[in-house]
Amino acid sequence: MHTGAEAPDWQIEAWSNTNVPIELATLRGRVIVAAAFQMLCPGCVEHSIPQLKRVEALFDRRDVAVIGLHTVFEHHSGMGPMSLAAFLHEYRVAFPVGIDQAGENGDPIPKTMRRYAMQGTPTLLLIDRAGKLRLQHFGRLSDLQLGAEIMSLIAEPGQASAQEACNADACTVPPD
Amino acid sequence: MHTGAEAPDWQIEAWSNTNVPIELATLRGRVIVAAAFQMLCPGCVEHSIPQLKRVEALFDRRDVAVIGLHTVFEHHSGMGPMSLAAFLHEYRVAFPVGIDQAGENGDPIPKTMRRYAMQGTPTLLLIDRAGKLRLQHFGRLSDLQLGAEIMSLIAEPGQASAQEACNADACTVPPD
Amino acid sequence: MHTGAEAPDWQIEAWSNTNVPIELATLRGRVIVAAAFQMLCPGCVEHSIPQLKRVEALFDRRDVAVIGLHTVFEHHSGMGPMSLAAFLHEYRVAFPVGIDQAGENGDPIPKTMRRYAMQGTPTLLLIDRAGKLRLQHFGRLSDLQLGAEIMSLIAEPGQASAQEACNADACTVPPD
Amino acid sequence: MHTGAEAPDWQIEAWSNTNVPIELATLRGRVIVAAAFQMLCPGCVEHSIPQLKRVEALFDRRDVAVIGLHTVFEHHSGMGPMSLAAFLHEYRVAFPVGIDQAGENGDPIPKTMRRYAMQGTPTLLLIDRAGKLRLQHFGRLSDLQLGAEIMSLIAEPGQASAQEACNADACTVPPD
Numbered sequence: 144m145h146t147g148a149e150a151p152d153w154q155i156e157a158w159s160n161t162n163v164p165i166e167l168a169t170l171r172g173r174v175i176v177a178a179a180f181q182m183l184c185p186g187c188v189e190h191s192i193p194q195l196k197r198v199e200a201l202f203d204r205r206d207v208a209v210i211g212l213h214t215v216f217e218h219h220s221g222m223g224p225m226s227l228a229a230f231l232h233e234y235r236v237a238f239p240v241g242i243d244q245a246g247e248n249g250d251p252i253p254k255t256m257r258r259y260a261m262q263g264t265p266t267l268l269l270i271d272r273a274g275k276l277r278l279q280h281f282g283r284l285s286d287l288q289l290g291a292e293i294m295s296l297i298a299e300p301g302q303a304s305a306q307e308a309c310n311a312d313a314c315t316v317p318p319d
Numbered sequence: 320m321h322t323g324a325e326a327p328d329w330q331i332e333a334w335s336n337t338n339v340p341i342e343l344a345t346l347r348g349r350v351i352v353a354a355a356f357q358m359l360c361p362g363c364v365e366h367s368i369p370q371l372k373r374v375e376a377l378f379d380r381r382d383v384a385v386i387g388l389h390t391v392f393e394h395h396s397g398m399g400p401m402s403l404a405a406f407l408h409e410y411r412v413a414f415p416v417g418i419d420q421a422g423e424n425g426d427p428i429p430k431t432m433r434r435y436a437m438q439g440t441p442t443l444l445l446i447d448r449a450g451k452l453r454l455q456h457f458g459r460l461s462d463l464q465l466g467a468e469i470m471s472l473i474a475e476p477g478q479a480s481a482q483e484a485c486n487a488d489a490c491t492v493p494p495d
Numbered sequence: 496m497h498t499g500a501e502a503p504d505w506q507i508e509a510w511s512n513t514n515v516p517i518e519l520a521t522l523r524g525r526v527i528v529a530a531a532f533q534m535l536c537p538g539c540v541e542h543s544i545p546q547l548k549r550v551e552a553l554f555d556r557r558d559v560a561v562i563g564l565h566t567v568f569e570h571h572s573g574m575g576p577m578s579l580a581a582f583l584h585e586y587r588v589a590f591p592v593g594i595d596q597a598g599e600n601g602d603p604i605p606k607t608m609r610r611y612a613m614q615g616t617p618t619l620l621l622i623d624r625a626g627k628l629r630l631q632h633f634g635r636l637s638d639l640q641l642g643a644e645i646m647s648l649i650a651e652p653g654q655a656s657a658q659e660a661c662n663a664d665a666c667t668v669p670p671d
Numbered sequence: 672m673h674t675g676a677e678a679p680d681w682q683i684e685a686w687s688n689t690n691v692p693i694e695l696a697t698l699r700g701r702v703i704v705a706a707a708f709q710m711l712c713p714g715c716v717e718h719s720i721p722q723l724k725r726v727e728a729l730f731d732r733r734d735v736a737v738i739g740l741h742t743v744f745e746h747h748s749g750m751g752p753m754s755l756a757a758f759l760h761e762y763r764v765a766f767p768v769g770i771d772q773a774g775e776n777g778d779p780i781p782k783t784m785r786r787y788a789m790q791g792t793p794t795l796l797l798i799d800r801a802g803k804l805r806l807q808h809f810g811r812l813s814d815l816q817l818g819a820e821i822m823s824l825i826a827e828p829g830q831a832s833a834q835e836a837c838n839a840d841a842c843t844v845p846p847d
Binding site for chain 3: 711839
């Protein structure tokens with residue numbers, strides 16, 4: 144997708160690792176690091192998932208929200224909800240993961256993936272505190288660059304602090 | 320299982336990457352390197368599957384047969400045949416893989432895994448040219464040690480050569 | 496050393512990979528990423544040197560200056576200038592490296608290392624655009640964190656841009 | 672060098688990690704795994720030295736002798752005996768290392784390296800129990816293959832066992 148524009152809402156069938164659905168607006172005020180992945184995509188398993196875990200461990204959750212998007216566009220019957228649940232358990236994934244809604248009219252590409260015009264998996268999305276898509280990257284991104292990109296968004300001047308709007312469990316939408 | 324005894328037959332529900340079921344007796348005359356794995360076991364995906372591929376690439380198929388055994392003992396509904404097929408495709412697994420038969424009377428442990436009294440996955444099995452189980456190892460085994468163990472079995476004196484009994488596609492049971 | 500204070504000048508015996516000695520003041524306006532290392536320190540060779548190379552490759556040299564400090568505090572006779580020159584050649588180190596001046600009165604700790612009260616090698620130093628020491632870290636620092644720390648300093652508001660003062664080959668001291 | 676022939680004696684200036692010079696004949700009866708390396712050759716440091724350590728840790732010293740040969744053919748002044756001593760200490764190298772004798776008449780290639788016609792470093796040598804050179808490999812060799820090659824030599828039929836001739840500290844030449 145074109146970066147700089149407002150990030151379009153994602154369309155999620157079901158969430159794991161969260162009690163409530165997570166909308167983009169809910170995360171306003173925080174930097175969002177999201178990865179679109181497939182549980183049987185080797186590059187996702189080897190690179191993206193561990194990288195997301197490191198992001199989650201390093202940054203303050205008041206600054207950065209880590210989200211997984213399960214965007215299955217092949218082998219649909221092999222990566223259903225039960226398989227994903229087992230995967231998330233075995234790979235110790237603790238951040239919220241949303242299952243992208245199936246495409247319409249037989250489209251093998253799920254809806255959020257289609258909406259963002261992703262080229263494949265893994266695809267990394269960086270969304271700034273104001274909800275704008277700032278980076279969309281297909282393939283691997285080095286930790287050094289990702290750390291720099293995230294901090295660049297955290298440090299942007301003029302953004303309202305999200306600190307007061309969040310506690311250990313949740314963030315509420317800050318008033319406009 | 321106790322090593323040194325004859326390796327018990329495996330009990331397979333269905334095979335991938337082979338047109339015919341593979342029985343232990345079919346492989347008599349060759350060293351068998353088999354790994355029991357689960358497609359959502361991180362140690363299996365990260366370590367065992369790549370190691371088996373390296374074994375397959377290094378050794379002559381007239382000397383060594385590489386086999387995967389899908390021994391699911393947890394998250395059964397997440398690792399069914401469709402999921403395994405997608406996994407084998409995505410991870411470019413070309414060696415034969417047999418799905419271990421489900422346990423009886425609600426036993427979560429599948430039959431071959433039970434019969435060999437495996438402690439978990441990954442478990443590596445080395446079976447010699449005469450069909451005896453020579454090593455059963457739960458967890459990781461270094462490439463250096465595995466290379467040495469395999470060659471030790473290949474080099475064993477007194478074993479009939481399997482060379483004539485094999486061609487590029489198959490090995491037939493050498494006459495006693 | 497205490498971070499937040501002005502970074503003390505380094506005391507260098509000889510430089511490699513630069514035609515002119517590099518003083519801290521020369522780099523004012525840029526973020527400095529410096530690593531104190533020893534050429535026979537395994538952690539330095541395996542971790543720090545490759546990490547510095549990645550920093551050099553990723554960031555714009557108008558924003559970030561990468562510097563190595565050879566702070567030998569043991570095996571002095573084994574890590575002399577000829578050995579260091581061979582090391583830098585073989586390991587393809589292209590960023591400037593300064594040899595820390597030998598300690599006085601038989602002090603095995605060289606002068607810059609002593610001045611910064613470093614605990615050992617590798618030690619990473621981050622110095623901001625105004626010349627203040629902002630981070631001093633003994634041991635390994637993850638790429639994710641280092642990328643974030645560097646960008647945090649690059650993005651600091653109120654710093655004069657160093658852009659005009661630099662060209663492809665050198666940076667001149669910006670006027671106060 | 673041509674494999675299959677008797678391994679030529681190495682010509683050593685000085686030894687580390689052994690109280691007595693080690694000649695090939697002294698090791699007769701054991702498989703010899705030797706690596707020619709330079710302390711500032713990145714591939715040697717990253718690959719060969721750790722691999723030799725793994726060989727030393729895995730195999731019984733009554734079967735396998737691990738030897739390093741410091742074959743400096745470039746940057747001679749940077750890799751002298753003091754530098755090597757520091758290197759061996761810092762990298763925790765405990766197996767015997769011999770410094771190859773300097774070439775004659777200004778030859779930059781040292782004598783043993785010349786005698787074996789090595790192409791560079793690292794070069795791995797495998798010598799069988801009877802003293803024959805069986806493998807000479809320039810560059811990296813996988814652990815899987817090295818383990819297999821070593822075991823192939825250990826298992827060779829017809830070799831006199833070296834067991835009685837060795838104790839924890841030394842091996843004596845078995846009688847012909």
